[in-house]
Amino acid sequence: MTQQVRYGIIGCGMMGQEHLRNIALLPGASVTAIYEPDAEMARIALALAPDAWLAPSIEELLDFEPIDALVIVSPNHCHVEQLEMIAARRPLPILVEKPLFTDPGDAARLEALEASYPAPIWVAMEYRYMPPVTTMIEALDSAGDIKMLTIREHRFPFLPKVGDWNRFNAKTGGTLVEKCCHFFDLMRLILQAEPVRITASGGQVVNHLDEVYDGVPSDIWDAAYVIVDFDSGARAMLELCMFAEGSRYQEEISAVGPVGKVEAFVPGPGRFWPAHLGEAPVPQVVVSPRDPKGPQVLDIPVDPTILAAGDHNGSTFYQHAKFNAVVRGEGEVEVTLRDGLRAVQMGQAAQEAALTGTSVTL
Incomplete structure (x- = not known):
């Protein structure tokens, strides 16, 4: 029992x-x-x-x-x-x-x-526990030692929250912390390396420009590019656009090594997919070896009940299953305080780099 x-x-x-x-x-x-x-x-x-x-x-x-x-x-x-x-x-x-x-x-x-x-x-x-992302990570050996990693998120704007706290850098830490620490965590996980230098460009481009709360204008960003150099010699890039909810896939991740490329394609929340377009897209992983050439496309369907329980492609359920096992003494913590700390510090460095126009060394 x-x-x-x-x-x-x-x-x-x-x-x-x-x-x-x-x-x-x-x-x-x-x-x-x-x-x-x-x-x-x-x-x-x-x-x-x-x-x-x-x-x-x-x-x-x-x-x-x-x-x-x-x-x-x-x-x-x-x-x-x-x-x-x-x-x-x-x-x-x-x-x-x-x-x-x-x-x-x-x-x-x-x-x-x-x-x-x-x-x-x-x-x-x-994001670690989205089924297409976990499948992609399991397939990384087919690409060899990953040298280049690109994460693109093209999505909807920030949703309304209680007290509008997510409209301000002071309460969120900034978009590259609030929204993107997930992606910096994925970079460290996929590359198994630590960041040494971050360059970025970002700002408030389209969303929230005319929003004012208690007399204070919203200052949260909605677009950015971030480039990260790692101590392994690998490089990673993040492309964030929060006014692109018309996209077929919300997240597209590409990892390239000397012998191949592995990609993950993750759709956004099913509740936002237009009904007149039929069924929402199925997540995919694509493995593309250099020799012999020939991309292999894998559909990664998610149990509809789990999919309907949240907006993160089923990942919240799989994360909870693992945490529940830890509480019962049957597993180990996979995302530690140190992981959470490093992901935020990368986001903070990216915010600083974009604000100052300089590279930030970690």
Whole structure:
């Protein structure tokens, strides 16, 4: 019989609700407590987890005995303080959403947590667990030692969030932190190397230009190019465009080595695919050897139930399955605090490079 894992959720906005839907698909998993200060988000969350207790505060949630693990899905700038509160009050296993932090000065606080926290902490990097991405990573040997890696995301603009916190660099860490730490994490994972220099160009080009909140104009970026040099000699590039939701695929990833190329093509959320176009695209992986030439195209379908539970091509479910195993003592943390820290630092370096017009050395 599968051991029951009981979850406490901190933050139940759009992404928190995706976590709730995916936990509900896991055997032996239940949400027993929720902290969500926004009344409408709390109402939706309780509809998804009707047996959960709505805690009046994080402190009271932590004091609630029937919890085995925590999921932090609060706004970005809240994560470090909440992690420290949990460490001081009740250090349970944690899945914490990306980005891990937004203020460069908080890196030392996270390093202290990494050294002292007595339970597992898993940083939520969903893009690692998209089925076409995991299939692509498994096929990398067919390309040899990867020398060039390109990640393109052409997608929809930032969606509305509670309090409009995602419209400002100060609360998100900037687009290249908030949105793109996923991709910097993928670069390190695919290349198995560390970044040494970052060059970037980006800005607010099309979206949110006329948006003003409480008298303050939105300053969040919607487009960028980033080039990263790694200590292995490999190079990687990110191309981000957040006004391209008409694309067939949202993410296109290309890894090239001396003997071939491997690509992944990932569609965006199915709920955004126009119904008049028929079925949404199926994810694909393409393996293209240099000799003998001849691309091999693999369709990577995702279980429709899992696909419908979120906007990340099923990855949130697969990530939760692995984290659940860790909580039960049957697996190892795959995305560590160190991984989350490095991904944010790459994003911060990219923001700095784009703002200053200089290369940033890490």
